[in-house]
Every structure is written in C-alpha cells, then in structure tokens.
Amino acid sequence: MKAKKFITSLIIVVLLSLAAYYFGENGQLPSQTPSSGNSEVVRLEFPSDRYPETARHIQEAIENGESPICTIDRNEAEANRKESLKGVPTKKGYDRDEWPMAMCAEGGAGADIEYITPSDNRGAGSWVGNQLEDFADGTRVEFMFK
Template identity: 35%
Template sequence: MVDAWSYGYPRILTIDRNKQRLDQRRNESQTRYYDNPANPDPRPGQDLDEYPPAMFVENYGRAHVRPINESQNRGAGAVIGRLLEPYSDGDKVEIITNYEELFGNS
C-alpha cells in the first residue's frame, strides 16, 4: 500500500462489493499488469496484489499491482474484509497502516 500511495493512489476508498464489477476491476488491473513486458510473472507461492483492492471503486481496473507472498496477500485481504463487514456499499473508508512505525521510511 505504501508504495502505491507514493504513486498517488488514494487512501480514502469507496466500498463496492458487487461481484461482477469487483471481478471486472480485478481482471482489468491484472491484464494491464501482464500487458507490460517489464513486469515480472509471479513466482510459485505468489499472488498479484493490487491497491486499491478490487472491492473499492477507486481501483477502476487500474490498480497498482505487484507480486507478493500469497499467504500475506490472502491474509491481508481476509483482514480487510472482516474489518469492513459492518460497512455498506457506497461507504467511504480510509486505509491507515502503521508501516512507517514498524519499518521506517525506507
């Protein structure tokens, strides 16, 4: 997330769990990733991570995508999903991390 923020991706996001639109955003983001020959293919045990996640309107099918450990990606997705259960589609949420506190600004 932090590297995506450095490229100007938003921290305030709008929830949209509609399965068809969510899948479309994810597919478009991943297609754009694979269409760039400079991007590495994920290695075994990696998923393509996207920010903003596909469940947010601001993904627009143009998310910041990179390969990461599949367990970390799926675990983070599950945590975000659980945290947002009380919220409805159309609600805006702000993504906040303690990355800088844990890892510094490097």
Template identity: 40%
Template structure:
C-alpha cells in the same frame, strides 16, 4: 570547577535534554518535494505521509491530508475496532503483511487516495482490469492491488505487486471482518492506514 560553573553546565544539559524530548515527540512529516527515507528503510516519494504516534511501539502512518481523521485514535484501537469515531478505518498491519504495506505506501506515493469507496458490485470487473496482462513470477504468491478491486477507485490504474499468498489471505480476512463489523454497503467511504509502519518491506517481494 566553581559551583556557579557547575550550575550553568547543569542548566544547559537540562535544556538540551528537554529540547531533544520535544523534538522526538513531534510526528514525522515526509517532505513532498524530495526523495526521503520512509520508515522501515523504504525510499519513496510518499506525498505528505505523516507518521502518527511516533513514540508508540506500534505507530501508524497515513497521507497527511487524512491525518485529522485519525489523530485522536491510537493504532491499537483502530486495529481492534476498525474505526475511529464514526469513520470506518481499514488497518494494514505491516508487522503481519509487510509486502502489502509496501504496495499501499508506494501507491500513495503515486497519488492514490487513502480514502476509498466500497463498491463490491464492481469487484470482478475491477480485478480483471487491474490484473490484465499481469503474471506471477514466484510460487505461493498472489497479486495484490491498491486501490482494492472492491472499491470504486480500484480497477484499471491500480498498483499491483506480487506478495506472499499468506499475506493476501490474512489481509482478505481483515477486510471481510472490517466490512462486517462496520455493516458497510456499496457507496460507503472508509480510510486506509498502515499500522506498525516501521515494518514496511524495503522492497517489493522477490521470492
């Protein structure tokens, strides 16, 4: 092979490698019109869910219309500080609560908002409305709601899934800490995101 041919092949390989590098750094945007595989193996119709920081080991997912609110904050920062700039951000860590993350992502797919309004004064009524007629089918489980009962968007129409009790306890602790560190009151808005989205459970909890 001539020196000129080797040089041409080398340049082509470098160009291909550069193209692959660029493509892998582009955030994954889910198609709103067709069923597509959501990270973690879940097949859903998540509306314009964007996986931010796709190259990060602990990426983050959020519906596309809210991307601009968190694209300047890394998942590790949101997990630690529970906010992005001035916006309170509630992280759902799929590495710790994969089935709750499944319920949240499925609710997004059904049109639920990721931007919620705190309304703890309506929590009891919302919970009763959301869980009316629902029963647990497995032991050591809880019924998870999204939007949560502590929000104005919760209540009748919330998506409910049975999840391991340990997940509900863990997420409950995260929420209490979140409300406290952000000094939140009824009427305050906050954004929900999923971190470690590759760990979202593939299916609803089956015991």
C-alpha cells in the same frame, strides 16, 4: 471429584481470558459504526506487523499517487479485478496484489500491482473483509498505518 470440577472450571476461565485478551488486542474494529452514507470517512488501522508486504505495497502505491480512500463497491469487485490484472502475468509462488483493491470503486484499470507472498496477501484480504463486512457499499474507508 471436587478437584476435577475445579480444574475444569479453571481451564475454562483461562481459555475465556485468553480469548478476551486476543480479541481485545487483535480484533481491531474500524473507529466508526457502519455507514450507509458517502460523506463520512471510516478510518481503518491496518496491522502492518501482521501483513508487512501488503502494508508496504499500499503505502508505496499511495505515495505514488493512488487514492488513499477506498469507497466500498462489492458489486464491481470481480470486474475491477479483471481490469486491474489484465496484462499482468502470474508469477509462481506469488499473488498479484492490487491497490486500490478490487472491492473499491477506485480500483480496476490502472491499479498498482505488486507481487507478494500468498499468505500475506490472502491474510490481509481476509482481515480487511472481516473488518468491513458490516459497512455498506458507498462507505469511504481510509487505511491508516502504525
């Protein structure tokens, strides 16, 4: 009986340790606390190793003149997406990735569009959304890359 309790306790400790390690390494949060003002810029280190196609697209779009700053504007995301993807045909097996993203005030008509694999695009979008969920609309975010 004591051995069973010991093994159960050991398994729980190992699982908690693994969870702490995982979230300590991969649960990267922006370098500043949530903001409601427009003056500060939150720097977000994008995980290029996890989402290489999206990272490459964002970097190339910025190099080609797109804004390196994303001003969060969730209310206009749907309209921005509609405008940015207008006239860009779908392609079987690919998503149409946009920079600036639809949730950015800088997004919409004229955004840079790239075809990338759905897993990379959707994973990156989910990651960004999770990182920025506590930040108010109007927060300015600069994407950084390793």
